[in-house]
Amino acid sequence: MLLPAEMAKINILLHKRDSEKLVKALHESGLMEIKRVSNKELWEAKSHPDAGVLASYELRLSRIIEILKNYSPKKKGFKLGKKIEKKRIKERSLKEKIRDAEKILNELEERVLENEKRINEIEEKIESLKDKEEKLRYLLPFNINLEWLGKSKYVIIKFGISTDLTALQNRDFVFYHRKIGKKKENLWVVLIVAHVSQEEELRKLRNFEEIQIEGKGNVKEALKKVKEEIKILKEEKEKLRKELAHLYKEKKLELFAIREEIQIEKERKDIFRYFGETNYTFLIEGWCLAKNKEKLKKLVEKITNGSCHVEIKTAKRNPDMPPVHLENPNWAKPFETFLELFALPKYNEINPTIFLGISFIIFFAFMLGDAGYGLVIFLLSLFAYIKFKESEFIRRWAFLGIWLGLGNIITGFLFNSFFGDFIPRFIYGDENKMLYHAKIFGIELPIDAIHKPILILSIALLLGLAHLNLGFILGAIQNWKRGHKKEIIKEQIPWFMLEIGGGMLIGEAILELWSLNVQLKIIAMIFTAIGLIALFKNNGPLGFFELTGFLGDWLSYARLLALGLATAGMALAFNVVADLLPDIIPYVGIILMPLLLIIAHFANLLIQSLGAAIHALRLQYVEFFNRFYEGGGKKFMPFRIRRKYTEEIR
Structure with missing residues (x-):
């Protein structure tokens, strides 16, 4: 308690045929922190071939979960301390877990991605229509047909925003205007009618920003049509959102559970990169609590049927610097956070x-x-x-x-x-x-x-x-x-x-x-x-x-x-x-x-x-x-399963 918990350095040499069984046992026991092998006489082990496959499934599942979560209704109220529902699962092989992941992805992935794509398209369309609606509202006081805007054989009609009416009054144009914006703000919506011969003069006009509106028919009718189109699109979007929210509610636990299982398997495959390798063996190096060293040794020997070599060395307080594990009474546990904000103690501190x-x-x-x-x-x-x-x-x-x-x-x-x-x-x-x-x-x-x-x-x-x-x-x-x-x-x-x-x-x-x-x-x-x-x-x-x-x-x-x-x-x-x-x-x-x-x-x-x-x-x-204190220790991080949404039953 006065010093960090005593650690033991572990070296495990085993045959490759026992490696997956041992990795699973170490993962479930959480006894050992596995570090990258530093022995230059050995090859650095390659990634497990299944690691990439599992990473792909994890990414696809995470994408579906994030999309569905975005469209689920946000629950109100105080959520801290709420018990998380867990799915009880049986021990299964990797193939069975991948099959289950593939099954739920086949059921949901295409449907969810298509719905999200359509929702994004609807949102873009609504934004475009809202922009058009705003322009039409500016044009509404003039009550003209939209096809009149632009250039005809004899006349040019332009519509836009002006910040200086005097610039128009001094020109030989016919124009109509309405005040917009705040009282003290110099902002007018303007409709200009000019002869085609004045096109160049119109182009050089200052303090005027032309607004382009496409369409046909009367402004009032066009505005009504835009509003109806926006309403239809919003209804479609809400229908799609409710569908995704229903899917999240129905499949939430199943999605989180299978993703967690895939993540656990991925951790087991990724850890192979830390091993040293020969043609027929793996070398695993790491640390465990000294009090657990015999327990770890018995576990390794049991899994490998004794076909292994386990070397255990109790770490010296000086000069070895293994990871640090603090053994404090429960009442002192919150203060570990304060200590970590500064620095964890070194192993000999x-x-x-x-x-x-x-x-x-x-x-x-x-x-x-x-x-x-x-x-x-x-x-x-x-x-x-x-x-x-x-x-x-x-x-x-x-x-x-x-x-x-x-x-x-x-x-x-x-x-x-x-x-x-x-x-x-x-x-x-x-x-x-x-x-x-x-x-x-x-x-x-x-x-x-x-x-x-x-x-x-x-x-x-x-x-x-x-x-x-x-x-x-x-x-x-x-x-x-x-x-x-x-x-x-x-x-x-x-x-x-x-x-x-x-x-x-x-x-x-x-x-x-x-x-x-x-x-x-x-x-x-x-x-x-x-x-x-x-x-x-x-x-x-x-x-x-x-x-x-x-x-x-x-x-x-x-x-x-x-x-x-x-x-x-x-x-x-x-x-x-x-x-x-x-x-x-x-x-x-x-x-x-x-x-x-x-x-x-x-x-x-x-x-x-x-x-x-x-x-x-x-x-x-x-x-x-x-x-007296320097700090600089590295926290003991054992290779351990961390379950949040699943509970394995045997």
């Missing part, structure tokens, strides 16, 4: 997920720090955890939300905040009154964060110092496990000595927290001197920047106070405004007050939660990880 998780919860609760907001987060997360039992993803994050909610309830009551001062102001009738009174180990509770910011700052900095030193401790453990004992003396111990010695001296001389006797003062000065000497010896002149960098990182934890005060201050401000509202707006203010409180506090919860989460992560990535 500390797994910080648990420490990241605990400190994230503490810092988030400290920065949000309101029991009311915590209660909302807790109840919503609890609801999601119970409601969406089918979704492991939602339940995992909801479980985290439960912890974050509980953390905020605790810090909210510690820092005297329940939706700000809502309870003292609106229930107790005295905004200066505390939520409760208690005394634990001589400490008066709650601590009013707004009136005692220095105390909260001190707690924040103490938390920060503990967090940074946890990083140093993990760095020391990491160096010890790597066998770098000298690095502990160089990298971690000087900081411990400097903190102890410097803290003792600063606590006496500057903060006046205690008084040191001569012996303790000498010890403190020795510790400080050793720490500084080691720091400058290891880093040269840059040791000064190491020191200031550490102080900067430590002071960065003051953001715990800043964000906590921002949450409390905003909540307080909303309560004050809501309290004044009935006086500002008589009668109506009483109705608006609860509405304002709900909206304002909900907005504050969202904004401050986002800020708390971002800054809590920032403290992990920059301040904490800087003490």
Whole structure:
């Protein structure tokens, strides 16, 4: 748990006749990550001949599914956590699966593609007709026949859009116009009648864009005909769409199931490219969890009837760099996502997920720090955890939300905040009154964060110092496990000595927290001197920047106070405004007050939660990880079947 799970390197040499059986067994077991063979003495195996065939079927099925999905009605409502229907299937040969794929493609492919093609043609035709309809609407006020437009023996009639009527008025043309567009917009639809001798003059006309319309008959009749044609086309399109939607509803599960089976078979055929090859054998290389190595060996020997050679080597923490698998408790699983956003640990590096998780919860609760907001987060997360039992993803994050909610309830009551001062102001009738009174180990509770910011700052900095030193401790453990004992003396111990010695001296001389006797003062000065000497010896002149960098990182934890005060201050401000509202707006203010409180506090919860989460992560990535963590590991990705729409029965 402190380090990534131990891995074992696997080499399997087997006869080609057993290869397909073994690949299937490895795929179903999910025990091994298969990597490309790097042995130069072997040929690189070619793609399996069936891989291309399966890829073709996958592509055809995916195309049909995507087309049908586009025309299926979109379901409304909350879909997260909904259980996916699975098709129960029997184990079958590859030929039978291809036969089933061919059967459903023969039934649907031509029909679906023809319907989609016709729908696309209809859409293009409708767009063309709509364009014509718009042009006809422009021409409608002039009530002419369409065949009049153009050039005849004596007359030219043109129709279009003009932005400058004066250019037409100064010409020897007969023209009619109607204003279009907005009031301040200079836009007119114009019908020009000119003698054929003026054709060249018409061609040079500026600020006029001619509109071409083909057709015969009166404008009104033509417009009516276009509308009817559009209506017929839309009805045909809707009929085709309903047909495709019905097909999707009827064949959806069957299509997804057969595609998934084809994809699984394709994965099995594609993996052959990773093997090393001789005339009669394949070499398979990869990784498995060390705890599964004997199980994997027995599986291989069983499938091949012992006609194989299996070589297993437990990976060394240094220098081998196998893939990384993190073994964390369930409550810490959501934090693996946060860790992956930064980088997975190397195989010989500390797994910080648990420490990241605990400190994230503490810092988030400290920065949000309101029991009311915590209660909302807790109840919503609890609801999601119970409601969406089918979704492991939602339940995992909801479980985290439960912890974050509980953390905020605790810090909210510690820092005297329940939706700000809502309870003292609106229930107790005295905004200066505390939520409760208690005394634990001589400490008066709650601590009013707004009136005692220095105390909260001190707690924040103490938390920060503990967090940074946890990083140093993990760095020391990491160096010890790597066998770098000298690095502990160089990298971690000087900081411990400097903190102890410097803290003792600063606590006496500057903060006046205690008084040191001569012996303790000498010890403190020795510790400080050793720490500084080691720091400058290891880093040269840059040791000064190491020191200031550490102080900067430590002071960065003051953001715990800043964000906590921002949450409390905003909540307080909303309560004050809501309290004044009935006086500002008589009668109506009483109705608006609860509405304002709900909206304002909900907005504050969202904004401050986002800020708390971002800054809590920032403290992990920059301040904490800087003490010991590099990252750069590659995730363990076993060769495994992943079923979503099928369930195989034997």
